[in-house]
Each structure stands twice: as structure tokens, then as C-alpha cells.
Amino acid sequence: MDYIITTKMLTKKYKSFVAVDDISIHIRKGSIYGFLGPNGAGKSTTMKMLLGLVFPTKGSFTIDKKHFPKDRVAILKEIGSLIESPSYYANLTGRENLDIIRRILDLPKSAVDDALDLVNLTEFSDRLAKKYSFGMKQRLGIAGALIGRPPILILDEPTNGLDPAGIHEIRNLIKSLPKLYDCTVLISSHMLSEIELITDDIGILNHGRLLFEGSLDELRKKTISSGFKTGNLEEMFLSMVDEDNLTRKQRNML
Known part of the structure; x- marks a missing residue:
């Protein structure tokens, strides 16, 4: 598989708080990768690490076969970004x-x-x-x-503040980009109905941990096997996050 972005056990800690916890993601070249999670899940922190704005506590990542931090400047020359x-x-x-x-x-x-x-x-x-x-x-x-x-775009909530017509327009633009000029897009958004229409692969974060990575079809198979609702991406996302939150709560009660 031709991955243009990979992370290995990427972690960011702020004193006792773990914002990103040992995540390993794999983004295929020429794909649109939807990065999902509740507020505070670690999406923006991960994106900032990929841009060299935040340094990892541990772990590593490569972008287009370039290694951070050795190739930091070369990496930045290949990335367009919108963060927050x-x-x-x-x-x-x-x-x-x-x-x-x-x-x-x-x-x-x-x-x-x-x-x-x-x-x-x-x-x-x-x-x-x-x-x-x-x-x-x-x-x-x-x-x-x-x-x-x-060749690489990192977009954090790119449709934030747009009206429905603007959201539709930007969604169609983002969807066209890989074919338009052979780029790869990493996008985060809380508008799951929009993400469902444009992404090739999904990564779901919760409390800094990667709960799932794969295609929508693979996510649907996983949720079916777990007995969750599979009507749309939002239902599957919420089921997975709710289960993780419940598991965490039960673990903390022990």
C-alpha cells in the first residue's frame, strides 16, 4: 500500500494530560482521510504535530518518505494547511x-x-x-x-461558519481535489454527513486514542459485528465513541 503519511505510536503529553496517545495512522496517497472525534479528542493536536507546530512527546511520523524532525522544512513545503x-x-x-x-x-x-x-x-x-x-x-x-x-492538504474544520450553499461548494471542491491535481487530503470535521460523502478512509479518535481506521465499508462491518446501528456515519461514530466512554468509565470504577 502506498501511504503518503504514517505515524508510529505518536504521543503528546501536557504534564499529566495525554492529548494524543500512541496513535498509528496510515493515509493513502491520493485519498481523502476523514479524521473524526469529539471535542478534545486530539485531532487538532495530531494535525499540529504533522505540521511541526507541536513537537511529539514520543513516537514518529513520515510524510512522503520524509522523516520528522530531520526533514521538517522539506515536509512543510509539500503541505497546505488550515488549522482552527x-x-x-x-x-x-x-x-x-x-x-x-x-x-x-x-x-x-x-x-x-x-x-x-x-x-x-x-x-x-x-x-x-x-x-x-x-x-x-x-x-x-x-x-x-x-x-x-x-500535494498534501491538512484541513481542520474547513466548512466552519459557512452557510449550506458554501458547505456544499467547499465539499464538492475538496472531493474533486485528489483527481484535480493528484493531492492527498487529511480533513477533520464535526459535520459527519459531509465527511461521509467525500472520504475514502476514516480515523476515529476518542480521548487521544485511535478507536478505528479504515474504509466506511470496514467501519460498517465492525459496527454490525458489535451490534451497533449502521444507518449512517454519525450513528456508527456515536456508537463507537459511546462504547469506548462506557468502557473507560467502568475501568475507572474498578
Whole structure:
């Protein structure tokens, strides 16, 4: 199997709190990998470790055959990312914000127009970012991740704050990206109905532990064998997390 991102027993501790606990994930090249979990499960922390924003307490990971931390700079050159709320300069236009990223990455000027067009912000490109709606700011953040069409995208809640039409549009964009320019997408979202429509593989985290990794069909088989509801991804996700929470509670009572 051709994996472009792998982690091995990746762990992050903050004093006595374990945010990410010995997770080993495997993301296939050219796939869309849905990273799911309740608030505080460790999704954002894992993504930040992959971007070198947070250093692991232990464990390791490779991205496109490059090893962290030895190849940290080379890894970052291959990744476009949107983590939590997008950052921007309020007194600059959308175009000017993207042009800063373009210059840092040493990309051609056409990369800005390309990114604006991908997220349908072209007509608002010369408006100050502080006058953007919340949804438009989110689009600007996604455009920043897409600029230069990197081979790997890491997107944390990319449809946050978008209206239904915007969610539909960004979902279709993300779904098209692997075929559009041969990229791999790691995406987290609480909108499980959207994730179900676009992902090839799923990873489910709870309390920093990886409960499941595999395709939707494999998840369905696992939930059927456990006697859980399998109507949709949300039901399967909640059943798995609830079972884990119950097991943890029973273990703590012993």
C-alpha cells in the first residue's frame, strides 16, 4: 500500500494530560482521510504535530518518505494547511493576504488568482479582509491552504461558519481535489454527513486514542459485528465513541 503519511505510536503529553496517545495512522496517497472525534479528542493536536507546530512527546511520523524532525522544512513545503480559525491581516485585501503567502512560498503571481478562483472569492479579492463575512474569511483560509496546489492538504474544520450553499461548494471542491491535481487530503470535521460523502478512509479518535481506521465499508462491518446501528456515519461514530466512554468509565470504577 502506498501511504503518503504514517505515524508510529505518536504521543503528546501536557504534564499529566495525554492529548494524543500512541496513535498509528496510515493515509493513502491520493485519498481523502476523514479524521473524526469529539471535542478534545486530539485531532487538532495530531494535525499540529504533522505540521511541526507541536513537537511529539514520543513516537514518529513520515510524510512522503520524509522523516520528522530531520526533514521538517522539506515536509512543510509539500503541505497546505488550515488549522482552527484562519489567520489574516485585517487591513489588507484578500488578494494581498494571499500574495504574502505566495511570496513566502516563491510562487508565480498567477497562483493567487488560481487560489481565489478555486474558492469563488475572485469578485471579492480587492475587499479588505476585515470586511469579509465569517464564511468569506473561512474561504480565504482555504485559499491560503490551496495556493500553489500543494500535494498534501491538512484541513481542520474547513466548512466552519459557512452557510449550506458554501458547505456544499467547499465539499464538492475538496472531493474533486485528489483527481484535480493528484493531492492527498487529511480533513477533520464535526459535520459527519459531509465527511461521509467525500472520504475514502476514516480515523476515529476518542480521548487521544485511535478507536478505528479504515474504509466506511470496514467501519460498517465492525459496527454490525458489535451490534451497533449502521444507518449512517454519525450513528456508527456515536456508537463507537459511546462504547469506548462506557468502557473507560467502568475501568475507572474498578
